[in-house]
Amino acid sequence: MNRSMITATNTMTQLQKQLDNISHNISNVNTVGYKKRETNFQELLFQQFNNQPIDRNEVGRLTPNGIRQGTGAKVSHTSLQLNQGNIITTERMLDIALLKENQFFEIEVDGQTHYTKDGSFSLSVLPSGETQLVTSDGHPVLSETGAIIFREGQTGFSISNNGELTVNYEDGSSEAFDLSIAQIQRPQLLQSAGSNFYALPNLDNLGILEVDVFAAINRNDISVQQGALEQSNVELQKEMTEMINTQRSYQFNAKSISIADQMMGLVNGIR
Numbered sequence: 046m047n048r049s050m051i052t053a054t055n056t057m058t059q060l061q062k063q064l065d066n067i068s069h070n071i072s073n074v075n076t077v078g079y080k081k082r083e084t085n086f087q088e089l090l091f092q093q094f095n096n097q098p099i100d101r102n103e104v105g106r107l108t109p110n111g112i113r114q115g116t117g118a119k120v121s122h123t124s125l126q127l128n129q130g131n132i133i134t135t136e137r138m139l140d141i142a143l144l145k146e147n148q149f150f151e152i153e154v155d156g157q158t159h160y161t162k163d164g165s166f167s168l169s170v171l172p173s174g175e176t177q178l179v180t181s182d183g184h185p186v187l188s189e190t191g192a193i194i195f196r197e198g199q200t201g202f203s204i205s206n207n208g209e210l211t212v213n214y215e216d217g218s219s220e221a222f223d224l225s226i227a228q229i230q231r232p233q234l235l236q237s238a239g240s241n242f243y244a245l246p247n248l249d250n251l252g253i254l255e256v257d258v259f260a261a262i263n264r265n266d267i268s269v270q271q272g273a274l275e276q277s278n279v280e281l282q283k284e285m286t287e288m289i290n291t292q293r294s295y296q297f298n299a300k301s302i303s304i305a306d307q308m309m310g311l312v313n314g315i316r
Contacts, residue, residue, distance in 0.1 A: 048114060049305045053298040055089060055117030060295045062120045067288045070279045078162030079241055079277040080125055081284075087121040125232055130278040132270065138202045139166045139178070141224075142275045144268040147232060147260070151187045151225040152180055152242070158187070159242040160227060160235065165274055178210075182240050187225040195220065204271040207264040226267050228260040 063084040073079040094112040097103055103110055127146045141164035143150070149160035166186055169179045171194070178186045178193040185192045188210075198215040205211070208224040229235065234253075235243040248255060 082123040091115040142273040188222040
C-alpha cells in the first residue's frame, strides 16, 4: 500500500468520528440545556526529507526547508462549547434557567454528583408521603444540604434570582432551600454521562485539586430565572454546513485511494 493510501485511510477514520459528533449535536438541537461539542484535529507524525542541504541556495524561501510527507490527521479531542443558548419563557414554576455559562445544577445519580444545564424539574412523591424535587428523569436535585424534600401540603413555589427555592404550605408557613449550583472553571474536564448529564473524572488520578476545578461561589454570584429554560446552543445551519464540508473531505480522501489504486494498476501493467 503506498503512502497516499495510508494517509487517506488514516484521515477517513477520523473524519467519521467528526461526522458522528456532528450528528450527535444535530440530534440534540431541541434538547433543553444541551451544549454542543466541536471536533479538534491534530496532524499525525510526518517524515522530513532534506532535499536541499545547502541553506544559502534557499535564501528568500517563505516555507521551511525540505519536504514533509505526512501520514494524515487524527481527532485530538472534542471541546465542550458553553456559550449561552436562547432563554425561552415557559411560565412553569419548576422550570429554571441558569443565566451564567459556567454554572451547573448539581444532581444525584446512583449516589454520585452529576451536573446539568437542564432545569426542567418535577416533583416525585415518596413512600412517606413527602415530595422530592427531581429532574425529568427522576434523579434528585440537590441543595447545599442534600436532597430537596418537602412535607405534605405545599401550595406553591418561588425561586429568587440567586437560586433560593421557597416552598409555601397550606398552613401559611414556608420553607427555603438553596439550590446547589457549581461554577466549574475547567469545563473541558466534564465528561458526558448520558441523559444530558456531565460527570467529572477521578481528579486524584489526574493530579488535579478540586479548587482548580470549582470556582468559589456565593449566592450573589448565582443568576437564575424562574419559569424559563435555556435551549440548546446548537446552530443547525452551522452544523449542516460543517457536515457537508466533512462529507466532502471524506469523499476527497476516498477518491485519492481510488486514484492511487488505478496508478498502481497501471504500473503493474507495464511490460
